[in-house]
Amino acid sequence: MRHAAVLGLSLTVLAAAPVVTAAAGTPAPRSAADPPAALSGRPFVAYRGLRIPVPAGWEVHRLDRDPTRCVRFDRRAIYLGRPGPQADCPARVVDRTEAVLVEPVGDASARRRLWARPDLPARVPLRTTADHRIEMPLPEAGVRVTGTYGADEQALRDTLRASRIAGAWPAEPVPRHGTPDAPDEDDEEDTPEEADMNRPWATGKGFDTCAAPALASMAAWRKAYDVANIYIGGAARGCAQPNLDAAWVRTVRKMGYRLIPTYVGPQSPCSRYRVHFDPKDAAGEGTRAARDAVRQADALGIPEGKPIYYDMEAYDSRKDSCRKPVLRFLDAWSREVARLDYVPGVYSSIASGVRDLGKAGDITKPDAIWFARWDGEPTIYDDLLEEDWWHPHRRIKQYRGGHRERHGGVTINVDSNTVDGRVY
Structure with a gap:
């Protein structure tokens, strides 16, 4: 069982996480949707064209570097990248808490320059589903954000709203998930009557x-x-x-x-x-x-x-x-x-x-x-x-x-x- 650690205090988490920059070093423009006090001064983690504040005690995981990482919604964490096709998950995970998955959308082969407003995440409509999910599409930043929540929906909303659009994002390698070849659909060896x-x-x-x-x-x-x-x-x-x-x-x-x-x-x-x-x-x-x-x-x-x-x-x-x-x-x-x-x-x-x-x-x-x-x-x-x-x-x-x-x-x-x- 892995134990959550505050980002910045755990060498293990830092080794698996992308570079984090202090929010105070690159302040976001002031807007009508400034981050709440609980997120003020928290470090940000960058992925593609999005910068997300990391709440205290949350883990950060880069799925392109750790493709077998199980994306679990019962732990407070930010997952960056596309989940691997064969994650090392437990047999059973029941429950949800506040967590965020940021997945890439669009072409990742070229460096991008973004012209959208930095505070766009504070203004884009959020879609809430019946299964305790909040979806925030941000094609301007080349990502799709999915958040989950347990008992504290507002804490998740605050985290998403406090995100910021970056000025650019660098070209990135396409992750290679080592999996066996896909099955041949014409092979009828095990097909039952x-x-x-x-x-x-x-x-x-x-x-x-x-x-x-x-x-x-x-x-x-x-x-x-x-x-x-x-x-x-x-x-x-x-x-x-x-x-x-x-x-x-x-x-x-x-x-x-x-x-x-x-x-x-x-x-x-x-x-x-x-x-x-x-x-x-x-x-x-x-x-x-x-x-x-x-x-x-x-x-x-x-x-x-x-x-x-x-x-x-x-x-x-x-x-x-x-x-x-x-x-x-x-x-x-x-x-x-x-x-x-x-x-x-x-x-x-x-x-x-x-x-x-x-x-x-x-x-x-x-x-x-x-x-x-x-x-x-x-x-x-x-x-x-x-x-x-x-x-x-x-x-x-x-x-x-x-x-x-x-x-x-x-x-x-x-x-x-x-x-x-x-x-x-």
Whole structure:
């Protein structure tokens, strides 16, 4: 586990970060949007034509120099550059806090001179999304800025607004991300029968990891695994997804993978996560999460009639104040996902969300369940779940937590699963 350090005090961070210049040495022109007191006097980090203030305690990472760096939105950090296709991410990252990803757009081969106003970031419209993101396109500076936030949206806005357009940016090398060759789509060696791919359920070995792997990595792992999870969206989805789009989904399906589409939305109000739902509006938030999840699934080409699992991490189910709001939330989730013609599923701990759903009466229960019990046993049917709960072909068991595995020359940090359940 890496520990955050104040920029300027950590040699490790400085070695991985670009040159930082003190804000006091090159003051930005005064404008109607001067930085707030918390950012006044903070150092700036420069990338292409943008200079961003670095809040106290934030890390800075140059992705072109560190292409396997995992872009994590659960840590306060500024990431500069395009995420590498095979980042070294943990198996699971849930939650969000204030973080910034600055990605290049446009041609990087020539030195640029900028004529835009330096204080343009203070004036450009910000686009806020349902999953705790703020987008700030700045083609004038050759970048696209994406910020995430947990409980402090205003702190993120202040950081983005305090950025400045630089006068020029130098030519830069195109980063080389060392990855295996892309798979040959004409190679049918591992392609299953069409009937198996269209069946609503699958059995076999599955893995899940925080960020969708590169296509070459998926090809390398195909002989070892039949099913893979993908995190399709949600305000608590903790990792960037540079690879995940509709083309990625189509390609891995052609490889023969079945997929577990999972949405990581707000968590229990009494959990340790920053992003949580309001217990007074549990049903409303569950409904809104379902609608956004369906939008994300549709954008990835996942058709109606396929499952979407809600990731509800462990909570203290002994407390009514925890259990009851979660059940109201998941009841609304299941109702709305089904109304929108997808199949509602839920991922949770066997000791909290799964048992609470199984025992609950007078709620709409998910059609499929994915339960976490890290006992190292791949057996999916045992005496911890009632025999008639989600049976048959409606269970997935996550039996081992994060660990590294290597297949086909590619190492990924994954959780291990046994699948006899609903998948795409």
